[in-house]
Amino acid sequence: xxxxxxxxxxxxxxxxxxxxxxxxxxxxxxxxxxxxxxxxxxxxxxxxxxxxxxxxxxxxxxxxxxxxxxxxxxxxxxxxxxxxxxxxxxxxxxxxxxxxxxxxxxxxxxxxxxxxxxxx
Amino acid sequence: xxxxxxxxxxxxxxxxxxxxxxxxxxxxxxxxxxxxxxxxxxxxxxxxxxxxxxxxxxxxxxxxxxxxxxxxxxxxxxxxxxxxxxxxxxxxxxxxxxxxxxxxxxxxxxxxxxxxxxxxxxxxxxxxxxxxxxxxxxxxxxxxxxxxx
Numbered sequence: 001x002x003x004x005x006x007x008x009x010x011x012x013x014x015x016x017x018x019x020x021x022x023x024x025x026x027x028x029x030x031x032x033x034x035x036x037x038x039x040x041x042x043x044x045x046x047x048x049x050x051x052x053x054x055x056x057x058x059x060x061x062x063x064x065x066x067x068x069x070x071x072x073x074x075x076x077x078x079x080x081x082x083x084x085x086x087x088x089x090x091x092x093x094x095x096x097x098x099x100x101x102x103x104x105x106x107x108x109x110x111x112x113x114x115x116x117x118x119x120x
Numbered sequence: 121x122x123x124x125x126x127x128x129x130x131x132x133x134x135x136x137x138x139x140x141x142x143x144x145x146x147x148x149x150x151x152x153x154x155x156x157x158x159x160x161x162x163x164x165x166x167x168x169x170x171x172x173x174x175x176x177x178x179x180x181x182x183x184x185x186x187x188x189x190x191x192x193x194x195x196x197x198x199x200x201x202x203x204x205x206x207x208x209x210x211x212x213x214x215x216x217x218x219x220x221x222x223x224x225x226x227x228x229x230x231x232x233x234x235x236x237x238x239x240x241x242x243x244x245x246x247x248x249x250x251x252x253x254x255x256x257x258x259x260x261x262x263x264x265x266x267x268x269x
Contacts, residue, residue, distance in 0.1 A: 046264050069204055069262055072196070086196060088203050108195040109205075110264060111135070 040064060041115065043071050043087070043107075048115035055097060057119055062094040063087070071113070075105045137187035138263060144184055145256045147177035148219050152245045155226075159242065167237065171226050178223040181216040188212060204262050211255040218248035 039059055042049045044066040055061060063073045065087040073084040073093050081103055084093035097103065097119040107113035151173030158166035192198060192209070201209055222245050229235045 069264075085199055086201070086205065109262070 042066050046110060046113055048113060051115045052118065054118040054120060057100050058096065058098060059119070060094050060096040061117055062092050064092045065089055070109060071107045072109055073105055074108045075103050077103055137184065137191050140180065140184045140187055141259060143180040144177045144219060145252055147173050147180065148252055149249055151177055152249045155245060156242065171230055174223045174226055178219050181219055185212070185216055204258060208255065208258045208262060211251060211258060215248065215251045215255045218244070218251055222248055
């Protein structure tokens with residue numbers, strides 16, 4: 001009887017631990033990570049990540065160059081909404097989107113590198 | 121975008137530089153190779169081949185330098201360069217000057233057939249070829265051809 005109670009308590013504790021662990025990783029922690037990465041675009045290995053980013057009006061987006069070589073972030077819309085200077089490794093560029101719309105951009109040193117920010 | 125696409129050639133501004141740069145690199149290196157071969161084999165025909173390779177290599181540096189400066193001024197709005205871009209600019213200019221120096225040495229002899237090509241040109245050519253290779257490597261690294269991308 002004592003033994004089965006002990007096993008039951010142990011299993012319950014294990015189940016609670018597992019649920020807390022999964023929730024910590026996939027639930028609460030992931031949502032805060034998502035929130036942080038939503039407004040950051042990483043430049044690495046000749047690509048923008050994520051290539052397409054959706055943000056709300058008034059959000060700031062920061063591009064950070066994690067590549068070994070310089071890149072730029074230049075919008076290709078007619079209004080030329082934003083244009084960064086040459087970003088060396090670990091340098092950042094931020095822009096605040098005050099209007100809704102889709103803002104495609106590219107790296108002017110490597111035109112094949114493209115991305116877009118969708119502002120809703 | 122494709123560098124041989126007409127629209128890209130006309131509108132991508134610095135795509136021309138990426139295409140044109142291959143001409144002086146290839147022609148100069150092969151010109152130096154033929155010149156060394158001509159010196160070794162004592163073959164005037166090989167020396168003539170080397171001369172014309174070097175001539176076209178030197179001429180092709182002009183559009184390369186011009187399109188490189190256009191890319192800097194148009195795409196990067198002439199901002200102060202640093203790092204790999206600055207190194208590429210410096211090495212590119214130095215390589216172009218060395219290519220012209222080598223050509224002028226050859227041209228001087230070409231105009232006076234009785235003259236013999238001076239042997240001091242060979243170390244200059246070797247140094248110039250090394251500069252061209254390093255510059256090409258920097259360009260390749262910058263464009264992603266020689267890099268991780």
